[in-house]
Amino acid sequence: MTEEKAKAYWRENISMILKLLAVWLIVSYGAGILFINQMNSIEISGVKLGFWFAQQGSIMIFVVLIFIYVRFMNKLDEKYDVQE
């Protein structure tokens, strides 16, 4: 594998990591903590939205984020032919 290819692979990986971590940050630290009071003004079936994100929603989204990353990386590994 050439050095450029290795660099390009790493760049694509990092850019995906940053996108997913942005979502991770927004659903937990954003919706669940820093903006919880604003989010709490919305209510579904008696549950305040900020409270829901903090106690349940963020966890569900975390799981989805990991599986998105796994799918993306499996494809990326094939694209650059670095899979095992």
Place this chain on the structure above:
Amino acid sequence: MELQNLIYLFVGVSFAIYIGIAIWSKAVSTKEFYIAGGGVHPVVNGMATAADWMSAASFISLAGIIAFKGSDGAAYLMGFSGGYVLLALLLAPYLRKFGKFTVPDFIGDRYYSNVARTVAVVALIFVSFTYVAGQMRGVGIVFSRFLQVDVTTGVLIGMGIVFVYSVLGGMKGITYTQVAQYIVMIFAFTVPAIFLSLQVTGIAIPQLGIFGQTTFAFNDGVRIIPEGTYLMHALDQAVEDLGFSTYTEPGSLLNMFMLTVALMVGTAGLPHVIVRFFTVPKVKDARISAGWALLFIALLYTAIASVAAISRVNLIKNVQNVEYQQFIDGKAKHLDGTTNDGGWFKTWEQGGLLAWNDRNGDGKIQYSSGKVFDHAKGKPEYDGEKIGEYGQRLTTNALPAAGAKPFDNEIYVDRDIMVLANPEIANLPNWVIALMAAGGLAAALSTAAGLLLVIASSISHDLLGKVIFNDPKTGRTKLSEKTELMAARLSAVVAICVAGYLGIHPPGFVAQVVAFAFGLAAASFFPAIILGIFDKRMNREGAIAGIIVGLVFTFSYIVYFVFMGGVKEDYLFGVAPTGIGTIGMILHFVVAYTVSRMTAPPPQEIQDMVERIRIPKGAGEAHDH
């Protein structure tokens, strides 16, 4: 069948399974002992990781903490789960590619230094032992409550079980017992959660219970909250009436933020979790394995919000204004005329985790906010076995009537009992209670075993193998495979004995110390590993300086404010000690970066190694010696 026999049956069968698995999966090489031979299927590893991760704290304490803290308790839920995103994206695949046996292995090799390796071993032992002491206490609580033996005997039995499968089977034995333990644990948590959710909201999926409406009217002591009220509205109303802060209203956002960061990063930096990703065959398996692990964890964690809210409602509904004597004799009634059996209240009172102080002398229990006993934490100090006029246990530090609004609080409830007492409070069938006992033990034992294993392997593999018996000419260990395996088993034995001692003689601050283990892991391992992977220029000097500054800062802050009487007003930026690991981590990053840029870059072969771990191809098998 009678409850006690059912409990013996459930616990006995689960123990027999664990021991059976241990004998079947005996480890015969160091590779099997340290990383289960490196051939664990990612789903199996995910399940084992979930059991490893969910400790007595997750199983027993978490829902209790949230039931009493409400909104702020979410820091634990997000913290304990969000760390897996970091693990999957930033750590697990690269550490798997690195392909060794322990976390100090990575630190030592990446920073080409046995000093770094030794510092990592010391940090690992400290973090893991504080954590394991908490597990042993959990084992003790479950044994003394459900199996009617004293805590010491309980801990000794627990030690015996862990001994068999971790010393014999090493990581291999632990992995497969953890799978069994996960299954026991998830059943034990979910079955009562379904019952509770159905009973209180009529919804069978516990995750959706918080969106439900109450199926009964209940008296919170101030007003009657009608049937059909949204569960969360009912709860908010009730706790407000009783003088607590609103359940869904957050407190200090800064401290919640700091605590969440410390727990998340700590989770991703805890060696007993990281090491699980060394056991899968390939880099892509390490990634997906983290996904499975979090999915299995989420099955339990997403039910906690409902379980916590429901158990608080149930507590208020069942104890408020009920005549103590009728209650414990099983003769009290709910508003709708059904029986309200308070046998559980008596059992936990005998166990010392509940107490009633009849401050207004009316023979009825009142529950509201405020201290009931004159003690720093409001805990009761029992007056031997002395019994009051209604049969309640007497204490030496009961506070007199104080005329609080709406009325004086009369009960002390240890929050650790909420989950374990839930099935009894809700009058669920006996087999559910027995299942709970087996689940609590599975949670504590699986985590204890995982922790003991990383302690043992860091001693035998890193300290003995790589530092003390290192051959300076080859840079390899002088120990033979057989000797190192024996050393690993002996280290496991010693670790179990120390853990058992800590379980029987708990340092009074176990619960807090467990939270601090995260802070220390966040300030030491996480930044060192991340920089090792993502910053090729990071060198030995930077890493050692970073680890030491992070650890010393976090450790001293905690010791000063928790054990040496530091006061709240002096908190740095108002950050509580539980969240200080976050600042420690930031300091670590800054110091490591600065020092590394002022000293020589790492040797070329190390930079090449960093390039190699970034690419999955050619991971091959984890290699020894």
